[in-house]
Amino acid sequence: MIKLISLLIYNIIRISILKLIHPNRFNVHLIQRISPSASLITSGKGKFNIGYNTEISKGCDFEAHGDGVISIGTGTYFNRYCMISAQRSVTIGAHCMFGPGVKIFDNNHKFSKEKGVSSQLKCDDIHIGNRCWIASDAIILKGTHIGDNCVIGAGCIVSGNIPTGTLVKHKSDLELISMK
Numbered sequence: 001m002i003k004l005i006s007l008l009i010y011n012i013i014r015i016s017i018l019k020l021i022h023p024n025r026f027n028v029h030l031i032q033r034i035s036p037s038a039s040l041i042t043s044g045k046g047k048f049n050i051g052y053n054t055e056i057s058k059g060c061d062f063e064a065h066g067d068g069v070i071s072i073g074t075g076t077y078f079n080r081y082c083m084i085s086a087q088r089s090v091t092i093g094a095h096c097m098f099g100p101g102v103k104i105f106d107n108n109h110k111f112s113k114e115k116g117v118s119s120q121l122k123c124d125d126i127h128i129g130n131r132c133w134i135a136s137d138a139i140i141l142k143g144t145h146i147g148d149n150c151v152i153g154a155g156c157i158v159s160g161n162i163p164t165g166t167l168v169k170h171k172s173d174l175e176l177i178s179m180k
Helices: 002-021 171-178
Strands: 026-028 039-042 047-050 061-064 069-072 083-086 089-092 103-105 107-112 116-123 126-128
Touching: 002 026, 039 047, 047 061, 061 069, 069 083, 083 089
Parallel strands: 026 047, 039 061, 047 069, 061 083, 069 089, 083 103, 089 126
Antiparallel strands: 107 116
16 A cells, blocks of 8 residues: 555656646646656657556556657556557557557558668557457557457557457467367
């Protein structure tokens, strides 16, 4: 109980300072459970919108670059070492759960057969609905839209549209199930 109260007080101070230093860039409710070792970084005009009582565990690294916006709904939980990189927009609904090591990128580097990899980026919005569970080490790529009440299985790489109520898992998992 003392540890939780200490963490809440720490976050009230931390968020208040961020709001003072970066006015209009941290629309973050003061009641949060954000680990002291989690980083919320903005560069350029990057912004954070975080609802009430979100938990961000140790080692998480959330970065809003350029005009990027990271929006997280109320009561969402991020386990250890999650990463979000937003150059454009990453929106996560309320009451979602993220396993350890989840990575979310709304951008990737441009590349071509002739010139190779460039420092220029391609970006597209990411939207994750309410009450979703993104299991450990899943990777969510640019342009992904996940509906409400979805489960993305451990280690899955997701791109595109995932309809509401969908369970996404590895093909090998399906093969194991069919053998029973």
